[in-house]
Amino acid sequence: MSGKTLYDKLWDAHLVDSRPDGTALLYIDRHIIHEVTSPQAFEGLRLAGRKLWRTDTNVATPDHNVPTDREERKGGIATIVDEVSRIQVQTLDDNCEEFGITEFKINDIGQGIVHVIGPELGVTLPGATVVCGDSHTATHGAFGCLAHGIGTSEVEHVLATQCLVTSKMKNMLVRVDGELGPGVTAKDVILAIIGKIGTAGGSGYAIEFGGSTIRSLSMEGRMTICNMAIEAGARVGLVGVDEKTIAYVKGARFAPTGETWDKAVAYWQTLTSDDDAGFDAVVELNAADIEPHVSWGTSPDMVVPISGFVPRPEDQADATRQKGYQRALDYMGLEGGIPVTDIRIDKVFIGSCTNSRIEDLRAAAAIAKGRKVADSIKKVYVVPGSWLVKQQAEDEGLDKVFIEAGMDWREPGCSMCLAMNSDVLGRGEHCASTSNRNFEGRQGPGGRTHLMSPAMAAAAAIAGHIVDVRQLA
Amino acid sequence: MKAFISHRGLVGPVDLANVDTDMIIPKQFLKSIKRSGFGPYLFDEMRYLDEGWYGKDCSTRPLNPDFALNQARYQGASVLLARENFGCGSSREHAPWALDDFGIRAIIAPSYADIFYNNCFKNGMLPIILGKAVIDTLFAEVAANPGYELAIDLPAQTITKPDGSTIAFEVDAFRKQCLLEGLDEIGLTLKEADKIRAFEAGHRQAQPWMFDAIK
Numbered sequence: 001m002s003g004k005t006l007y008d009k010l011w012d013a014h015l016v017d018s019r020p021d022g023t024a025l026l027y028i029d030r031h032i033i034h035e036v037t038s039p040q041a042f043e044g045l046r047l048a049g050r051k052l053w054r055t056d057t058n059v060a061t062p063d064h065n066v067p068t069d070r071e072e073r074k075g076g077i078a079t080i081v082d083e084v085s086r087i088q089v090q091t092l093d094d095n096c097e098e099f100g101i102t103e104f105k106i107n108d109i110g111q112g113i114v115h116v117i118g119p120e121l122g123v124t125l126p127g128a129t130v131v132c133g134d135s136h137t138a139t140h141g142a143f144g145c146l147a148h149g150i151g152t153s154e155v156e157h158v159l160a161t162q163c164l165v166t167s168k169m170k171n172m173l174v175r176v177d178g179e180l181g182p183g184v185t186a187k188d189v190i191l192a193i194i195g196k197i198g199t200a201g202g203s204g205y206a207i208e209f210g211g212s213t214i215r216s217l218s219m220e221g222r223m224t225i226c227n228m229a230i231e232a233g234a235r236v237g238l239v240g241v242d243e244k245t246i247a248y249v250k251g252a253r254f255a256p257t258g259e260t261w262d263k264a265v266a267y268w269q270t271l272t273s274d275d276d277a278g279f280d281a282v283v284e285l286n287a288a289d290i291e292p293h294v295s296w297g298t299s300p301d302m303v304v305p306i307s308g309f310v311p312r313p314e315d316q317a318d319a320t321r322q323k324g325y326q327r328a329l330d331y332m333g334l335e336g337g338i339p340v341t342d343i344r345i346d347k348v349f350i351g352s353c354t355n356s357r358i359e360d361l362r363a364a365a366a367i368a369k370g371r372k373v374a375d376s377i378k379k380v381y382v383v384p385g386s387w388l389v390k391q392q393a394e395d396e397g398l399d400k401v402f403i404e405a406g407m408d409w410r411e412p413g414c415s416m417c418l419a420m421n422s423d424v425l426g427r428g429e430h431c432a433s434t435s436n437r438n439f440e441g442r443q444g445p446g447g448r449t450h451l452m453s454p455a456m457a458a459a460a461a462i463a464g465h466i467v468d469v470r471q472l473a
Numbered sequence: 474m475k476a477f478i479s480h481r482g483l484v485g486p487v488d489l490a491n492v493d494t495d496m497i498i499p500k501q502f503l504k505s506i507k508r509s510g511f512g513p514y515l516f517d518e519m520r521y522l523d524e525g526w527y528g529k530d531c532s533t534r535p536l537n538p539d540f541a542l543n544q545a546r547y548q549g550a551s552v553l554l555a556r557e558n559f560g561c562g563s564s565r566e567h568a569p570w571a572l573d574d575f576g577i578r579a580i581i582a583p584s585y586a587d588i589f590y591n592n593c594f595k596n597g598m599l600p601i602i603l604g605k606a607v608i609d610t611l612f613a614e615v616a617a618n619p620g621y622e623l624a625i626d627l628p629a630q631t632i633t634k635p636d637g638s639t640i641a642f643e644v645d646a647f648r649k650q651c652l653l654e655g656l657d658e659i660g661l662t663l664k665e666a667d668k669i670r671a672f673e674a675g676h677r678q679a680q681p682w683m684f685d686a687i688k
Contacts, residue, residue, distance in 0.1 A: 013679075016672040017665060021646040025665060027672055029683045037565065039506035050659065053669075056687045065504065084504040084527055091506050102687050128683060135564040135588060149588055151566035152508075153595035153658075161662040163669055165647070199491055200558040203587055233561065235587050256682035264682045299491050320490050320556060327489070418563075420500045439495045439562060441518045 003274025005171045006238050007206040010146035010271075014129045016163055025163045029128040030145075032114045033060035033101065033155070035092040036420070037133030041156035042095040052099055053162040059123045060096050060103040062089045063113045064420045068383050068410035072422070076106050085421065099159075110253070112386020112412045115139040115227065115353035119219070120388055122252025126241045126268040131158055136353045136436065138229040142222035143249070144241035144271040146206075149230065169236060170204055170280040173273075175211035178287035183470040185363065186221030187355060187434070187453035189213065189285075190228040191293035195303040197283055202234030205281065208273060209239050213287040219248040220359035227354045228436050231300040240272030294340055294466055295438045295451040297328035302438070303451070304340055306468045312336030331440055332448050333428060341466050343450065346429040348373075348380040348407075348461040349443070350454050352417035355434035356385030360454040361393045364434075365401040367458035367472055373406035374464030380407035381423055383415040407461065419444045432460035475597035476655030480578045481624040484615050485542050485550025487516075492555060493562035494589060498571040502527045511567055512574030516542065546619045554611055555582040559600075560589025569596045579625050581632070583608050594648045597655065599627060601642045627653060 004012070016025040038060070045051070052058070065085040067073045072081060077093070080086040089106060096103035104110035110121055115136050118124040130140040130147035133155045140147035154164060174193055194201075207229050214222065222239045229237025239245075246265055249255050256264045291305035302325075304311070313325040313336060329336060334343065350356075350364050361384060373380055382402045384390040390412055393399055399409045416423040417435035425431050425447025434457050435442075438449035450466060459469040502514045504527050513531040520543060522535040536543045542550060553572065559582040560568060569592045572580070579599040593600040603611075614634070615621045624633040627649065632640045651658060662669075677684050 014676075017668050019647070021650075023645075023647045025662065025668070027669070027676060029680075036503050040508045040566075043506075043508075048657075048659070056685050057683075059687055082504070088504050088506055123687065125682065127680065133564060133566075135562065149564035151564055151569075151588060151592035151595060153566060153592065157659050157662065160659045161666075161669065162673070163662055165658060165662060167645070199561055200584060200586070203558070203584065230562075233558070233586060254686045256686070260682050264680070267680065299493075324490050418495075418500050420503065437493075437495070437562060439493045441499055442495050445499075445518055445524050 002278040003276040005273040005277040005279065006144060006208055006240050006271060007146065007169070007171055007236065008277070010127065010129065011168060013127065014146065023165055023167050026166050027129065028131055028158050028162055028164060029057060030123055030130040031058045031158050032118050032123065032130070032132040033058060034064055034114050034134065035062040035088045036064045037152050038095065038155055039088065039091045040152050041159060042099065044156045045159060050160045052159050055100045057162065058101045060092060060101050061111050061114060061117055062092050062106055064414045064418065065089055066106055066413040067421050068413050068415045068423055070411060073107070073411040081422070109387045112389065113353045113356060113414055116356060116385030116389065119143060119223065119248065120252065120386060122249055122255035125249060125255065126245055127271050131164065135230045136227050138235065138237040139223050139227040139353055141226040141229070141236055141238040142219060143245055144239065144268065146236065148235040169206040172202060172205040172207045172234070172281040172283065173279040174207055174209050174283045176209070176213035176285045176287055177211040178213060180213060180287045180290065183292055183455060184290055185453040185455060186217050186224040188290055188293045190225045191295070191303045191451060192285060192290045193283070194228065194232045194301050195293065196285065197232050199231060199299055199301045200233040202229060202232040205234050206236035206238060207232065207234040209237060214239060215242065218359055219244055220357040223357065224354055228300070231436055241268045292453065292456050292469055294456065295449070296332065296334065296340055297325070298331055298438055298440050299328065300436070300438060300451065302328055306340065308340055310334050310336050310338050310340060341468065343466045344376070344430060345432045345460045345465055346378050347425060347431045348377060348457050349416040349431055349433040349435060350457050351381065351383030351385065351415050352435035353385065353414070354436045355454050356383060356389065358389055358392050360434065361389070361398050364454040364458040365398040367455050367462065367469060368405040368407060369401050371405055371462045373461045376464040377461055380461045381410060381416055382407050383410045384412050386412050416443050418442060432457040432466065474595065474655050474657060477578065477597050477599050477627055477652040479624070479626045480551065481622055482551030482578060483547065483549050484552045484554050484621050484623055485547040486554045486612055486615050487541065488556065488612060490556040491558045491561055494560055494565050494568040495562055497560065497568040498565065501525070503565060503567055508570055509574055511571035512576070515571040515575040516540065549576070551576050551578045552623050552625070553577045553580045554615060555580055557583045559585050561586035564588045566592045566595070569593045569598055573598055581608070581611065594652060595658070597652065599625065599652060601625070601632070603640060603642060607640060
């Protein structure tokens with residue numbers, strides 16, 4: 001008999017009930033709540049007269065709408081200019097107050113992007129089931145958690161029952177082995193993976209990322225990888241627990257201590273796939289083959305290595321793909337066949353739940369240090385993922401590096417990853433962005449996103465166009 | 474939740490693969506704290522030539538004539554015909570809310586993103602999966618025949634075409650039952666409260682650090 005995958009173990013440990021129709025009731029340990037996908041869930045509870053099943057599993061924070069401009073942020077909710085945003089953030093506060101949920105409010109030190117603060121505060125613990133009304137909840141899988149995004153109906157369901165009705169996913173192993181070259185980061189690895197398997201390649205699967213390359217990554221790097229599992233279609237991304245996982249969690253605000261800590265660690269150390277575990281699909285990549293990657297189009301699988309060219313639609317095999325590529329080129333204002341390094345950049349965004357942690361900011365600062373942003377660049381937004389990340393970056397003097405280079409050092413939030421606040425691209429503007437989605441209009445109507453690593457984005461800011469960071473380092 | 478048993482309606486095509494939920498309902502509309510009223514903003518960026526924002530009056534906005542659902546022949550469409558990986562990206566349930574508010578009752582596509590697919594069922598909307606070749610034929614027939622309607626019968630799991638021929642589709646048993654009866658899933662789960670409590674007691678023994686930590 002073959003052993004269990006990590007996903008199998010997490011599933012089994014949370015299975016309340018398995019039904020004959022193939023569905024299951026799965027117990028949820030941690031539920032993270034933000035302002036955008038929760039108001040209708042709380043309203044549903046009120047209308048049905050339902051209470052929370054447990055309060056001590058929930059943590060809330062506003063992140064999507066919050067301003068990152070220092071002046072607009074200074075006065076908290078009261079100074080949010082957009083009235084509709086202001087009401088939404090206020091509604092989160094009101095709901096948390098009414099239902100007794102722990103919330104980190106707009107300017108509390110614990111506030112930040114849900115997927116940054118969860119791990120940072122020890123809300124996310126290895127072995128937990130973690131859900132949030134946000135597709136990038138896959139991020140938390142970096143800690144050996146079963147973590148995925150849910151819709152608002154399920155937010156309400158979890159609040160009321162502590163469970164989800166779900167069915168088991170298939171297991172996929174994405175194994176990356178070998179040593180990454182200089183200038184090649186976790187972001188490049190995940191973009192290469194998405195480029196290889198496509199945006200629906202992981203649909204129906206929980207993807208475990210394994211191999212020596214993944215093991216060698218920091219927790220920040222592993223979070224970047226798991227974060228974008230959803231961009232390959234997989235709701236769940238996972239990495240097995242090791243010493244790095246445990247070291248990251250230790251001392252976090254909500255992490256166990258003393259004897260409970262020791263007991264927890266003993267359990268967490270079992271959270272890896274068994275050597276003889278069977279996977280339904282296996283994908284392998286060689287780290288040495290991975291260059292820095294950038295996206296050229298409007299889907300996260302429209303990526304090329306930095307030495308590559310924008311593809312020509314006529315070179316694509318089937319008609320649907322040709323049509324999709326042509327539409328993407330038209331939207332991006334690009335022609336097939338040009339080197340990606342010819343693409344000029346107007347704005348740069350360094351931030352998001354993919355790349356706004358301390359390691360990301362260090363990587364960007366290492367490139368920015370002693371250099372100046374190109375004159376042709378209109379603005380560089382550097383947005384830390386949380387107040388704690390911001391504080392640490394400032395302790396290390398990174399803020400000064402960014403400011404001296406001519407970049408804008410801002411307050412924490414989701415910012416221009418989805419542009420729900422006022423950090424928005426103008427029509428036709430090209431953005432070097434460390435975020436996760438290059439969909440049409442994602443960063444602003446008519447905006448053109450190029451996904452890349454923090455170091456590559458900083459390099460693009462310096463060069464004024466997409467550039468191979470290895471030429472600057 | 475409203476029930477879905479059967480539906481006959483005009484088919485409207487969106488002939489594009491990987492339609493993401495940002496396309497279905499752009500982020501500026503997610504600021505609403507309501508569940509309704511998103512219909513006028515469905516596919517906002519593809520549908521209108523100007524920029525939309527939440528609360529904008531859509532009755533006088535310039536329509537993009539190239540967007541199929543704007544054409545006279547597709548007015549009143551309630552069955553959406555789409556391409557692979559429909560609904561990818563963000564988990565926003567505003568996407569099925571917007572489709573529902575627009576009048577869409579069922580979607581037919583070769584594949585869906587997982588979260589979107591799941592969200593549809595929570596809103597009394599039926600996402601049907603058919604093979605790529607069948608979908609290609611449907612796109613061709615819709616284009617060739619104005620007023621093309623399909624009749625969907627969930628109990629029988631069939632779609633009947635205008636010529637009377639039928640196409641069978643799969644749907645899992647639990648989701649089918651919930652749609653047919655318009656079941657309140659939370660109410661159903663709460664009927665199993667004893668099982669949840671029993672599990673919880675064991676879980677607290679095994680992983681006490683997961684309890685009472687966040688206060």
